[in-house]
Amino acid sequence: MSTDKRLELGKKTLAQVDGTAADSVMAALQGIAPDVGKYIFEFAFGDIYNRTGLDFKQREMITITSLLTQGDTAAQLKVHIQAALNVGWTKNEIIETFIQCLPYVGFPKVLNAVNTAKQVFAKN
Amino acid sequence: MSTDKRLELGKKTLAQVDGTAADSVMAALQGIAPDVGKYIFEFAFGDIYNRTGLDFKQREMITITSLLTQGDTAAQLKVHIQAALNVGWTKNEIIETFIQCLPYVGFPKVLNAVNTAKQVFAKN
Amino acid sequence: MSTDKRLELGKKTLAQVDGTAADSVMAALQGIAPDVGKYIFEFAFGDIYNRTGLDFKQREMITITSLLTQGDTAAQLKVHIQAALNVGWTKNEIIETFIQCLPYVGFPKVLNAVNTAKQVFAKN
């Protein structure tokens, strides 16, 4: 596949998964680091999200778990909690995903993620 | 629910999910920190794994993602990759879960997890 | 001990240690993830803080050290710096706890914790 095709596919996939949730992230990159945006399209959404083996719902569950676990990711978690709602998870299942992390990461990271979810859920 | 019931339920759930994979972990705790083992039964498996909203397969996907992301968890990942196989994930889907983490954590943590999976897969 | 007793004991212990410092955290959980609040009461404060072997002062010193070290925990650190004052640590000893972490975590995490302490100390 050519780089142009990967970029195109990535843009289409990101739109399908995130809807408009990532628009401001991508816009903010334009003036300063456009290639980071290009790699998000090509690698994250063109290459990875389009793989077979897992569906978009499962991929978003993995993504929000990874973001919650690493911490300092409120901005990215906001985009992907919205994406999780877009691909069919209920608010309840998203909170349940966070609760499943409790024994593995402890309360602080889960409290942070719940707080971020609160802001996203308020608009849905 | 009484503490006795939670302990009993946790033991039953851990056996159902992990099979014998956690036996050596639990045995190692006996001489030195038995209460940590008790809390794994009561809280992690009695309280959390038994919640409704997500099934065991989804819970194990979340767990291996969280362990991969936080790092320095090879011993725990070994138990939960086995658990993921036990509850019905294929080897391919487990690797695919790790690959979905690539854009969010980078290559080193994914390489570590693949290396741990290799050891578990060799026995299955 | 029944689950009801653990919940009751946890609520009493949290009030004793944190005073009203955790009120807004617990209130924020009500509409969205009340069970996370329940586990904080039952597990963190009912089970763990009530153990023998260490007193509340020592437990809060451990807690603020762990929060400083993991990072991205300003909200939780705020609650537990207040709790540390409540159970008898002086402002000086709290700063000294942070300084003891310097050789193990470096300056950035210590600077973040000092900054959070500044906000809590201003109200005490």
Place this chain on the structure above:
Amino acid sequence: MSTDKRLELGKKTLAQVDGTAADSVMAALQGIAPDVGKYIFEFAFGDIYNRTGLDFKQREMITITSLLTQGDTAAQLKVHIQAALNVGWTKNEIIETFIQCLPYVGFPKVLNAVNTAKQVFAKN
């Protein structure tokens, strides 16, 4: 070297590298944890930055990489992105440093660093 000399040397070096970028950080420490400021002067800038073997440009490249990688360091990254500009890196090279981290830490930490750089670059 006496402690007085290390302090003096550290102050001179920090001024040379950071310019006025760290002034507010150091001022904020005065009322609450002045010794943390003293150690930043003596140890970080007096001892470490003055070592031979690497120059200031290389040292700042290492510093911004380390801050980006550990996360939850926006305040410190702001100071050291300014310092990187002061010692001769271009805006482009700073962004390129962040992009080199992509395969090792993933997108979220790089996006956070780019966002912080945007605020610093706006003033330069």
Place this chain on the structure above:
Amino acid sequence: MSTDKRLELGKKTLAQVDGTAADSVMAALQGIAPDVGKYIFEFAFGDIYNRTGLDFKQREMITITSLLTQGDTAAQLKVHIQAALNVGWTKNEIIETFIQCLPYVGFPKVLNAVNTAKQVFAKN
């Protein structure tokens, strides 16, 4: 205080706190990075451990908590669990320190620390 005095004081303090537990760490640094050893003496033990405000027992409790929390520190934790025993903590209190971290970091890091303690306790 001169650098020579700090070095001397640091060596004395490390010997007092760690006993011989750090000998192999310091020896291993000699051929490759002796200045890292010098800074451990001067900064960690000369400057920080000798501060007033907290005693050695409290400082070691903070140190093992910070090491447990950041992860990938088995080698350092081994030294400081021994140091904690040296300055007067019981095995039980050390395990209790780890258990207090459970709500803040989750089970994996606590299990790793318990496992390391087991090796140290076996020699005491």
Place this chain on the structure above:
Amino acid sequence: MSTDKRLELGKKTLAQVDGTAADSVMAALQGIAPDVGKYIFEFAFGDIYNRTGLDFKQREMITITSLLTQGDTAAQLKVHIQAALNVGWTKNEIIETFIQCLPYVGFPKVLNAVNTAKQVFAKN
């Protein structure tokens, strides 16, 4: 650029930078997760290392700093310390890079990296 070209370019670049240091990593991926190896070639070495703006020496300095800082990366650090030697850094400069991280990450991560370097240096 076509995907084939990226793969080819990545293989050439990795060989140029790492020499044979990554051979065992790549071989280990073949039986279990070949696509992770493909992405290392295409994305890490094809896309990122081939960018203009920074040279290979600077890129390896960034890489070893990022690996040291995130922790639990001994296997990857081993490959990239060898790569740093390959592209022209001296052993002394590599240790100096680790020492520059001291104020930002503390002693444990630096000690781990020095220990890994010792193993690599012994073969060079």
